[in-house]
Every structure is written in C-alpha cells, then in structure tokens.
Amino acid sequence: MKQISLPAGRYVVAVSGGVDSMVLLDVVRQMPGVFVVVAHVDHGIRADSHKDRKLVASVCMSHNVQFEYTELHLGPGASEEMARTERYKFLRHIKERYTADAILTAHHSDDLTETALINLIRGTGWRGLSSLRSINDISRPFLDISKAEIIAYARKHSIVWREDSTNTNPAYLRNALRLRVLPQASPELLAQLRKIIVRQNQLALQIDTEILLWLQKNATLTKNTAILPRHHVIMLPQHVAHELFQSVLRHVSGKSLPRPLVERATLFSKVAKDGKIMPLGNYLQLRVVRREVIVEPRENVVS
Numbered sequence: 001m002k003q004i005s006l007p008a009g010r011y012v013v014a015v016s017g018g019v020d021s022m023v024l025l026d027v028v029r030q031m032p033g034v035f036v037v038v039a040h041v042d043h044g045i046r047a048d049s050h051k052d053r054k055l056v057a058s059v060c061m062s063h064n065v066q067f068e069y070t071e072l073h074l075g076p077g078a079s080e081e082m083a084r085t086e087r088y089k090f091l092r093h094i095k096e097r098y099t100a101d102a103i104l105t106a107h108h109s110d111d112l113t114e115t116a117l118i119n120l121i122r123g124t125g126w127r128g129l130s131s132l133r134s135i136n137d138i139s140r141p142f143l144d145i146s147k148a149e150i151i152a153y154a155r156k157h158s159i160v161w162r163e164d165s166t167n168t169n170p171a172y173l174r175n176a177l178r179l180r181v182l183p184q185a186s187p188e189l190l191a192q193l194r195k196i197i198v199r200q201n202q203l204a205l206q207i208d209t210e211i212l213l214w215l216q217k218n219a220t221l222t223k224n225t226a227i228l229p230r231h232h233v234i235m236l237p238q239h240v241a242h243e244l245f246q247s248v249l250r251h252v253s254g255k256s257l258p259r260p261l262v263e264r265a266t267l268f269s270k271v272a273k274d275g276k277i278m279p280l281g282n283y284l285q286l287r288v289v290r291r292e293v294i295v296e297p298r299e300n301v302v303s
Contacts, residue, residue: 001149004141008033009101012094015040017052019161020106023150037066039094041087044073052162068094108142114177116197211247226295233293234270241266252295269293
C-alpha cells in the first residue's frame, strides 16, 4: 500500500470497525509526532452494531489510544444522509473537545468513484465530481489508495475488522453501484473515470483558491458573517457569482446549501431593493443594503 504522511499534530480518526478505518487507525497511530483520538459512532441502525463498538474499543485499549463514542438510535429506516449528518456532528464535537487539527476519514479511491457516480445520477452540478476530497477540517489521506490495497494491508498485518451487513443491501444506491454496476466496468474505463475525477478535484481546488483570494481582497469575513461589495457582485457573471456565494455560505455555515437556494440568493443579491432580506434556511439570512450584500445569522425573519 502507498505510504501516506501527516504533519505532526492531534487528529480525530473516524473508526467504524470496518476494514478501511481499522487500517487507517493502524497506519496513523504509528506515525511519529501524531496523537490520535478515535471517534466511533453507533448509528443504531443494525441490531448488532454494538459489536463494532466493542471491537474498536478493544483495539484502542490494546494500543493505548484515546477512544470516544456515541450511540444515536436512528433505527433501521434511517437514510444515509441522516446518518452522515449525525456522524459528522459528533466528529466535529470531538475535534473541538480535543482541539484537534483535523478529522481523518478512511475514504479511498473506490469511494471517490462511487460518490461521483451517485452525484451524477442525482443530477449534481460540476462540483458533484469533486465532492469527496480533503477540505477544511476533514482530511482523507487514503484517496489515492484502492480498496484492494487496503484489504491487502489488513491481511498482511493481521488487522481485525467487522463487515457491515448493510453493505450487501442493494436497496442503498451506493451498494447497488458497488455490487452490480462497477464490477461490469472494465479496468480501463474505471481508470479513465478516476483520472477525470482527480482532475476535477484539482480544478475545484484552484477555483476555491481564486475565490478565497477574491474574498480576502474585497470582502469582510468573520466567524458567522460575510459582507460583500454589492457592485462587485452585480458585475460578476451569474455562474461566477453563484460559486462565490456558495463559498461564502460554506464559510459562514460550515456546509454547502442546496443549489436552487444559492441560485435564488445570487439573483436576490443583484436585484433586490435596499433593505430587503432573504432567509437562508433556519439560521442565516441575506440582507441587501445600498452598497453591501450581507450574510448573517437570522433573526426571526419572515420571507
């Protein structure tokens, strides 16, 4: 398996008990200058999920690694999106508690392909091809490593893991792709698709860097507020302004907002009259004044 490197520091490692995260834990816990805190989420979706926690806790104890976990009781009908949202909420909570430098997840190159295809099926925009990458407080050091390499490492080093029984359920779109669609694709096709995804990731990073430079030069950003010069926003082409607003909203809220909402917000910032306010979900609002467009915490606004 290819070697990975991390700067010295403290990291929260998301460990489910599956082979990917158990291998990630084994690799990073041996890195010099790296302090590891393991965070495990029992989603409460499977009846036997408590066995995953016991395995992870046992491995952490044997290697003297700090272990944190939570039980969510989501139930068997919980969606992938709900489970993901609650999982990352807990991971960020642990990161803040330990003042860690980043959260590490064990997503690998096969996940990269699956996620891009899922987003395309769901009608994603261009960013859907680059949605799985290391950003902000989440680092994914295995993205250049395949599932086969991870399993080979696990067998070579006698890593113990548990298989999630829901991974064989084709009712989940990701499983259907993994079990039925991707095995029929040629290695050449998959390699070409991965090249496209990697290139898209590079382009997304370049675009995000340019947007950040623009914001640093023209905007005022605080932890939960962004003030943009309205004339500059009005003069931007619509699709460029859309990318700018999505970046601002990620900065203020910590996550992307639905594309239709961001498109309406972009248009609103250009044409709304002075003093008008647009709610952005439950917590944010967009306020337009004569010379500025302001994204700020919402205060009981009525649309």
